[in-house]
Amino acid sequence: MISFLKNVSALFFTFLLCACLKIEKPNSISCDAEQSLDTKLKGVSSSNRFASDLMDGAYLKSKERAKSGIYAIKLTPQNPYGFTYQINNVKAGEHFKVSVWRHRSNSNGSLVVSAPNVNDLFIAQSISNGNLSGNWEELCFDFFVPSLANAQDIKVFAWSNDTVNPIFFDDLCIEYLSEKPPKITAPQFVFIDKRDNKKYSVVKIGKDWWMAENLNFALNASCRCYDDAPQNCTKYGRLYDFNAALKACPAGWRLPTDEDWKNLERSLGMKENELDKYGWRVLNETQKLMEFGSSGFKGYLTGTFDKKFYYLFVSSYYWTASQTNDSSAWCREISNRLTIGRFKDNKRMLFSVRCILNTNGN
Numbered sequence: 001m002i003s004f005l006k007n008v009s010a011l012f013f014t015f016l017l018c019a020c021l022k023i024e025k026p027n028s029i030s031c032d033a034e035q036s037l038d039t040k041l042k043g044v045s046s047s048n049r050f051a052s053d054l055m056d057g058a059y060l061k062s063k064e065r066a067k068s069g070i071y072a073i074k075l076t077p078q079n080p081y082g083f084t085y086q087i088n089n090v091k092a093g094e095h096f097k098v099s100v101w102r103h104r105s106n107s108n109g110s111l112v113v114s115a116p117n118v119n120d121l122f123i124a125q126s127i128s129n130g131n132l133s134g135n136w137e138e139l140c141f142d143f144f145v146p147s148l149a150n151a152q153d154i155k156v157f158a159w160s161n162d163t164v165n166p167i168f169f170d171d172l173c174i175e176y177l178s179e180k181p182p183k184i185t186a187p188q189f190v191f192i193d194k195r196d197n198k199k200y201s202v203v204k205i206g207k208d209w210w211m212a213e214n215l216n217f218a219l220n221a222s223c224r225c226y227d228d229a230p231q232n233c234t235k236y237g238r239l240y241d242f243n244a245a246l247k248a249c250p251a252g253w254r255l256p257t258d259e260d261w262k263n264l265e266r267s268l269g270m271k272e273n274e275l276d277k278y279g280w281r282v283l284n285e286t287q288k289l290m291e292f293g294s295s296g297f298k299g300y301l302t303g304t305f306d307k308k309f310y311y312l313f314v315s316s317y318y319w320t321a322s323q324t325n326d327s328s329a330w331c332r333e334i335s336n337r338l339t340i341g342r343f344k345d346n347k348r349m350l351f352s353v354r355c356i357l358n359t360n361g362n
Helices: 002-021 230-236 242-248 258-268 285-289
Strands: 028-031 040-042 054-056 072-075 081-087 095-103 109-114 122-125 136-144 154-160 167-178 188-193 198-205 208-211 302-305 309-312 315-323 328-335 341-346
Touching: 072 081, 072 154, 081 167, 095 109, 095 154, 109 136, 122 136, 136 285, 154 167, 198 258, 208 258, 242 315, 258 285, 258 315, 258 328, 285 328
Parallel strands: none
Antiparallel strands: 028 167, 040 054, 054 081, 072 167, 081 154, 095 136, 095 167, 109 122, 109 154, 188 198, 198 208, 302 309, 302 315, 315 328, 328 341
């Protein structure tokens, strides 16, 4: 009988170990909530990039639901954070991919990457990428560490914003994809604005040539540097009201229309049924437009002005040339959300400008 129990225990331990090992990927750390050490969950690491295989959340283990093994992490209004793992001393441009499975009984939960001391790194994904497994759906995205987060520690965690019901997460995985971002393969050149001799990187996205930097041309009093600090114009370009934005681009260039932006979004992979929607649209295009993104757009979170300056390192707003009425026009918002916002805003607000080359798509 004792021998039989030992065999059963050994088989059960092997089952738990395999449950965690089977989700391991090259250059990754993964955990399925089965194993713990004191108050920590114990994951499986296959890369020296992850100094520890421990993460917070063992006290959140629950047998009520599980994708693999017999446990998942149960998040509640009293305990809204779990599967918390810290990646130490990240480098600008490092490329990671994060994923977790969420039970489909409650979608009010996100997978988050943040740096506590860095304003422009808080990425939250609450929309499934479409991968399903029974009653579970996967949240997944990849990201590049921004320059402002260089040498900082970043955290990956599951988060619940539901104030009533529990949310279950399982099978967290963090992959280390590369130390440096990939080189931009799209055609590029440098443009010199003869009005003031400023230089701008230019990249081809889809069929159009876009400035890969925000415009910094001192047109008139309707454009300003963030906080009225000249060094911010040098770093982030100027902020323009709508009427100034229409006039700001140099000869041979123009302010892109709402349709031009849709063409850009289409080339990044946005689906046709999302393009015309108002507000935030589905898919992970924003990361492709950020500092180290694959498009070469090199977007920074440059803020806005409306009676005061705000949202530097939080969001960027870009005017389009498409008016909606006498007082508003279409714009785009890029932030640490994983989607691109399409909004109507008042023409008096000061937004960034990206110019597009007049080539008629050739």
